Amino acid sequence: MGRAPCCDKANVKKGPWSPEEDAKLKEFIDKHGTGGNWIALPQKAGLRRCGKSCRLRWLNYLRPNIKHGEFSDEEDRIICTLYATIGSRWSIIAAQLPGRTDNDIKNYWNTKLKKKLTGLPHPHHPSLQQRTQQNPVFTGFASHANSHAHPLLSSSSTPPPSSSLSPPSQSSLSNSKYFTSLAGLEQSISYYSSSPNLQPHESFLGSMKHYEASCCSSSDGSSSSNNQICSLGKEREYYDFSACGNGADDHHHMGFQRSFCSGVDDDGQRLVLGSVGGWSQEKQSCDQTWVGENPSDYAGLEEIKQLISSSTNCSSNNNGFLLYEGKSDPDGPVLYY
DNA sequence: AAGATTGGCAACCGCTTTGTC
């Protein structure tokens, strides 16, 4: 037996919205608000539509301040960076782009951006190298290629001198779903901190700060392990913080970066979260521009394609972890690296 | 000019999460 339908399908109109319906919905919401009940709204508004349909129409089209039309280069970069780090969490990505809806971004990604990336020239083609070296978005994708040989993988046997990290409590991890997102986001933040056009604090940290707070707080106090195991509900994710610094950097983004992996080691090399392929070791100059050390860091087309094709399956996910989402696993998805 | 193909977008579907009783 299936789930009860949310509305009487036979009496509900489907398909494109007419201008009259739009006007009715808009007028009703302008006057009364949604009333916190989308299911009842269409009837009250005199619409023969499913509540879900009304909600979608409102959120994606009628809501004030919705931006339609061309995406800017800046928006492109934000989308690419975030996709590389957190995958297809369109609502989170949309939250970073005022006026854009998740649906909009999803469509834009599926129809244009993805093709832009997979349509890149051969990896050894100069234009690609130039592009990847100049744009962390592409290095993010590219770093995936080296994930199997990442320093962290071999560093697990060498614990950090000290760690300020404590395992998050289960209760504090109600957002564990987004846990991996944070690291990637921080990279985005780091990247955008080098962008004169974007204020990272405003653009990224605002809506995400609570994730940091919830994820990094601890309650059981056991911090002896380098591998933190975050477990809640159906999702279980493993993180290796063994290469993380102790957070004593003076980076001005004090958010989760410090908690995750902001360590700057003695020789000035800094472990930087690789957006997709996990982690890459890069020199970071004082002016915060990113300089890839090794041209081979930049992966080829295949890796990008792989990422894109596998982003929804059980394969590499966001930060170089392997996510097995096997539905048969009673414990739910497990993240390995 | 007409049919076929492709691309873009709006909307739907169904699963998951959250809130309430």
Add this chain to the structure above:
DNA sequence: AGACAAAGCGGTTGCCAATCT
């Protein structure tokens, strides 16, 4: 604590316009 309802979310579908043959 468990059941149920509603909201949220991401994947997919279907339609339409543009482009190609």
